[in-house]
Amino acid sequence: MADTVLETAPLAIDEAAADRIFRHARTTSQWSDAGVTDTLLETAWDLAKLGPTAMNTLPLRLLVVRSGEAKQRLVPHMAEGNRPKVEAAPVSLVLAADPAFHEHLDELFPVYPGIREQLAPATEAREAMARKNALLQAGYLVVALRSVGLAAGPMDGMDFDGVDGEFFAESGWKSFMVVNVGVAEGEGSPYPRNPRLSFEQVARSV
Amino acid sequence: MADTVLETAPLAIDEAAADRIFRHARTTSQWSDAGVTDTLLETAWDLAKLGPTAMNTLPLRLLVVRSGEAKQRLVPHMAEGNRPKVEAAPVSLVLAADPAFHEHLDELFPVYPGIREQLAPATEAREAMARKNALLQAGYLVVALRSVGLAAGPMDGMDFDGVDGEFFAESGWKSFMVVNVGVAEGEGSPYPRNPRLSFEQVARSV
Numbered sequence: 001m002a003d004t005v006l007e008t009a010p011l012a013i014d015e016a017a018a019d020r021i022f023r024h025a026r027t028t029s030q031w032s033d034a035g036v037t038d039t040l041l042e043t044a045w046d047l048a049k050l051g052p053t054a055m056n057t058l059p060l061r062l063l064v065v066r067s068g069e070a071k072q073r074l075v076p077h078m079a080e081g082n083r084p085k086v087e088a089a090p091v092s093l094v095l096a097a098d099p100a101f102h103e104h105l106d107e108l109f110p111v112y113p114g115i116r117e118q119l120a121p122a123t124e125a126r127e128a129m130a131r132k133n134a135l136l137q138a139g140y141l142v143v144a145l146r147s148v149g150l151a152a153g154p155m156d157g158m159d160f161d162g163v164d165g166e167f168f169a170e171s172g173w174k175s176f177m178v179v180n181v182g183v184a185e186g187e188g189s190p191y192p193r194n195p196r197l198s199f200e201q202v203a204r205s206v
Numbered sequence: 207m208a209d210t211v212l213e214t215a216p217l218a219i220d221e222a223a224a225d226r227i228f229r230h231a232r233t234t235s236q237w238s239d240a241g242v243t244d245t246l247l248e249t250a251w252d253l254a255k256l257g258p259t260a261m262n263t264l265p266l267r268l269l270v271v272r273s274g275e276a277k278q279r280l281v282p283h284m285a286e287g288n289r290p291k292v293e294a295a296p297v298s299l300v301l302a303a304d305p306a307f308h309e310h311l312d313e314l315f316p317v318y319p320g321i322r323e324q325l326a327p328a329t330e331a332r333e334a335m336a337r338k339n340a341l342l343q344a345g346y347l348v349v350a351l352r353s354v355g356l357a358a359g360p361m362d363g364m365d366f367d368g369v370d371g372e373f374f375a376e377s378g379w380k381s382f383m384v385v386n387v388g389v390a391e392g393e394g395s396p397y398p399r400n401p402r403l404s405f406e407q408v409a410r411s412v
Contacts (some may be wrong), residue, residue, distance in 0.1 A: 010249040012355030017223035022253040022350070042405040043216040047228040049402040051348060054362040056400040062409040070412040107401055132341060132362075132382070139345015142257060144228070149218030156260040156338075167412065176338070194262040195313055196255040199248040203268040206276040206373065 021146045028151035028180065028188030029085055036091045036150065036182055038064070044144040051140035055115065056108045059101040059130035060137035061173050063094035073166055078178070079157030089153065089180030094163060095141070096173035097134035099127045131176065138177060145181055151188045153180035227352045234357035234386065234394030235291055242297045242356065242388055244270070250350040257346035261321065262314045265307040265336035266343035267379050269300035279372055284384070285363030295359065295386030300369060301347070302379035303340035305333045337382065344383060351387060357394045359386035 011018055041064065049058065065074050065086075074092060075083050086092045102119040109115060119126055138154075145152045155178045163175040217224055247270065255264065271280050271292075280298060281289045292298045308325040315321060325332055348358045361384045369381040 010246060010354050013223035013226055013353045014220055017219035018253060018353060020219055021227075021353075022256045022346075025256070027258045038405075038411075040216060041409070045405040045408070047224060049404075049408075050228045050231070050399075051345065052233045052358070052360050054360075056402075058403050058408075060408065064409055064411040066411065073412070104403060104407075108403070109400060111397070111400075135338060135341035136345045136348075136360075139257065139342045139347075140228075140349065141345075142342075143346065143349045147219045147224060147227075148216050152258070154258050154260075154342075171410075191317070193256075194315060194317075196262075197264050197310060197314070198255075199244075199251040201310075202251070202255075202264075202266065203247070203270055204377075205244075205270040205272065206279070 021143050025146050025151065026184070026187055026189040026193065028153045028182070028184045029088065030185040030188050030190065031088060031090055031182040032185045034090070034183035040148055040150065041091070041181070044141070044148045044150065047147055048137065048141040048144035051137060053133040053136060054129065055105070055112065057101045057105070057129060057133050058108060058137070059097050060134040060141065061096045061098045063096065063167055065092040065094060074163065074178070077159045077162035077166060078155070082155045082157050082178070085153060085155065085180055086178065090182035091180070093179045093181055094167065094175050095134065095138050095177040095179060096168060096175045097130035098171070098173050099123070099130045100172060101130055102126060127174070131174065134176065142179070145179075149183065150181050151184035154178070155180065227349050231352050231357065232390070232393055232395040232399065234359045234388070234390045235294065236391040236394050236396065237294060237296055237388040238391045240296070240389035246354055246356065247297070247387070250347070250354045250356065253353055254343065254347040254350035257343060259339040259342060260335065261311070261318065263307045263311070263335060263339050264314060264343070265303045265305075266340040266347070267302045267304045269302065269373055271298040271300060280369065280384070283365045283368035283372060284361070288361045288363050288384070291359060291361065291386055292384065296388035297386070299385045299387055300373065300381050301340065301344050301383040301385060302374060302381045303336035304377070304379050305329070305336045306378060307336055308332060333380070337380065341382065348385070351385075355389065356387050357390035360384070361386065
């Protein structure tokens with residue numbers, strides 16, 4: 001009975017929401033003139049932060065790069081093809097993982113007292129945990145940005161060490177991606193959507 | 207003008223959708239009797255697959271572990287605290303990254319002819335790309351599962367090499383997470399939600 005209900009009503013969110021967060025959303029490089037306020041970014045974060053991470057570690061950090069001057073500090077570290085994309089975007093977010101996430105664990109994961117102290121000397125393990133869970137959070141963030149009406153243009157081609165040296169020498173954050181953010185102009189992309197792999201192609205059952 | 211509109215209408219999806227995919231969703235360990243059909247998993251995948259990955263690489267792979275017999279092949283490789291969670295869940299998905307993702311790139315990324323051949327000898331680079339983008343896709347998948355009315359219980363505590371040896375010796379897939387899936391019983395969790403870091407705590411501006 002339950003199966004039948006589920007099979008005939010597959011979506012549990014309305015069609016417009018599914019369109020906005022997945023079906024009509026595109027990796028965006030064409031932007032309207034609408035600005036991106038901190039309020040709007042904070043609203044997106046307040047959704048994205050709720051996504052699950054291992055031991056509630058929440059290692060994702062964001063650098064909001066907005067002014068022309070700040071953009072010019074980021075641009076030289078981007079792959080050449082991504083430079084005009086940073087310059088054109090209303091805001092570029094540098095996504096980074098914070099290996100010092102453990103400092104918040106007394107507050108974030110109170111069910112495991114002592115985990116902060118236990119992780120403190122484990123530098124390599126913390127770096128790996130930070131990167132893994134920050135990447136997972138990046139997935140939530142893309143959806144959350146779209147949920148507040150923003151479009152996202154994630155980019156991977158960049159010199160991460162260069163970015164870290166420029167912006168994160170003190171914090172120790174480790175950049176892993178830049179996401180351009182704004183309100184899309186039209187579809188947001190001049191290209192047709194690339195094909196995807198089907199469930200049959202990616203899934204096996206045992 | 208655009209800023210004003212955005213600030214006073216922060217969500218672009220309806221409240222019920224935001225509740226379902228983020229605000230009311232919990233890491234679930236308490237399940238109703240409702241089954242999880244392949245149709246439902248496929249519907250979730252058809253949303254999740256649309257999320258952006260670098261060069262449209264789409265390296266995430268899924269092993270659907272459903273029967274009691276299959277569960278017993280997975281259980282010994284889980285951390286002890288996660289074993290009863292696998293046994294209790296209607297379905298456990300092993301999430302894995304496919305380092306051989308490049309074999310699909312002629313189809314998936316036709317704008318870059320030759321990228322398949324170029325990546326073929328770059329085993330280490332492919333493993334890193336696969337892991338990075340599969341983790342990003344895992345974030346999309348958690349949201350997509352929720353979008354079709356399912357709940358997710360992601361778990362990190364496991365022997366990944368053991369899982370790979372048990373299930374992926376031939377495919378070469380690299381497991382990185384298990385996500386229990388089903389319809390939540392009530393809130394799905396007996397615990398109160400842990401706190402989160404605020405935008406102010408995670409974001410800096412330049």
